[in-house]
Amino acid sequence: MKILLPDALLTGTSLLRHHGIVFDKTILEVAPNEVLRERYGSKCQELGEGSVIMPGLINPHVHLEFSANRSTLTYGGFMPWLNSVIASRDELINECDDTCIQKEIEEMLSHGITAFGAVSSYGYDLNAAAACPQKVVFFNELIGSDPAMADALYANFQERLFASQTVKREGFHPSIAIHSPYSVHRVLIQKALKYAQEHELRVTAHFMESLSEREWLDENGGDFKPFFVNFLKQHHAANTPAEFLSYFKNVPTLFTHVIHASNDELTQLQEGKHTIIHCPISNRLLGNGALDLERLQANTIRWVVGTDGLSSNYTLDLFEEMKIALFMHHSQELIALAQKLWQSVTADAAEALKLNCGKIVPSYDADIVIAQVDYPISDQLPLHLLLRPPLIESVYIYGEKVKG
Numbered sequence: 001m002k003i004l005l006p007d008a009l010l011t012g013t014s015l016l017r018h019h020g021i022v023f024d025k026t027i028l029e030v031a032p033n034e035v036l037r038e039r040y041g042s043k044c045q046e047l048g049e050g051s052v053i054m055p056g057l058i059n060p061h062v063h064l065e066f067s068a069n070r071s072t073l074t075y076g077g078f079m080p081w082l083n084s085v086i087a088s089r090d091e092l093i094n095e096c097d098d099t100c101i102q103k104e105i106e107e108m109l110s111h112g113i114t115a116f117g118a119v120s121s122y123g124y125d126l127n128a129a130a131a132c133p134q135k136v137v138f139f140n141e142l143i144g145s146d147p148a149m150a151d152a153l154y155a156n157f158q159e160r161l162f163a164s165q166t167v168k169r170e171g172f173h174p175s176i177a178i179h180s181p182y183s184v185h186r187v188l189i190q191k192a193l194k195y196a197q198e199h200e201l202r203v204t205a206h207f208m209e210s211l212s213e214r215e216w217l218d219e220n221g222g223d224f225k226p227f228f229v230n231f232l233k234q235h236h237a238a239n240t241p242a243e244f245l246s247y248f249k250n251v252p253t254l255f256t257h258v259i260h261a262s263n264d265e266l267t268q269l270q271e272g273k274h275t276i277i278h279c280p281i282s283n284r285l286l287g288n289g290a291l292d293l294e295r296l297q298a299n300t301i302r303w304v305v306g307t308d309g310l311s312s313n314y315t316l317d318l319f320e321e322m323k324i325a326l327f328m329h330h331s332q333e334l335i336a337l338a339q340k341l342w343q344s345v346t347a348d349a350a351e352a353l354k355l356n357c358g359k360i361v362p363s364y365d366a367d368i369v370i371a372q373v374d375y376p377i378s379d380q381l382p383l384h385l386l387l388r389p390p391l392i393e394s395v396y397i398y399g400e401k402v403k404g
């Protein structure tokens, strides 16, 4: 059992001054430092002025297999980016071996990320994800819109899914990703979602990332058209947006991006109790615009923040991602947004991914970050943590020290 007394404690939903925690594998107690001092005496570890305890951060959306990208891919527009992915995919994937993936997972840990959702296209990130200390929601991705190829593509997906299901370690969750409404045939989607329901697997999907996607799904036209006609000999979108969302009716899902969703689609997302993953840096780099947070809040749709992969980001650091979100959404009230961002990468992300962490509250797993700031702590700490990221001194997962 460990007892830590910090200057400030972020619980996942609020900020407490001079409160400490008692934990072993899970959090046992949160109480004012003076109460803990009286009760436990010399067993208490004083962390001193400027020390902050917070829940481990949760990155719900990353593509680790693309971690070799630095300047290979083209930024500025979705179609130029997609074409560059197709042209350089093999090269990027081959350049990123287990060590390259491990390095990015360690990088996330050094930024206080104790859980992540990895969208895996090929299964090449399985070994590193299985062996790392973090909690992992391992989303095996299903892709394929050509009915002639459906059986082969589903078999390949199943093979990867089954391989991930052989990993037996606490905190590792084999799961399913449906790539997008334009890239997966409805028969495959329905089959995969049926399996997900039967086996209580977590599910994610990309949705309405670009205007090109909007135009293709609505009108079978726009920038996507030449791409589908030339590469895939397809003249019609695989799904309409409404049909696509209807398949997820009873499967609460994490939908990534959702920038160009219509009001009806937002209603569907709200009714299905789905969560939106917001990746502001990726959205900016690929020219997709900015998510309208006011519309989500008006529809009471939960949103969380993710980094996306290094295929559309320069870092897998949620402090940086939150800071960018803070400046991108300039019409939101500053302090309220900073608080909401913290909640999104801790308590809300954990709930959406069905993980027993993200809160410093008794009975939650002791996934904890101990950090230090070199400035006086005020009520505006959630903001200052983004402007001047703290030094991360140590990280605990299930109460075990994994860093520091």
Ligand SMILES: [Zn+2]
Binding pocket: 061, 063, 119, 206, 256, 308, 309
């Ligand atoms: Zn993605």
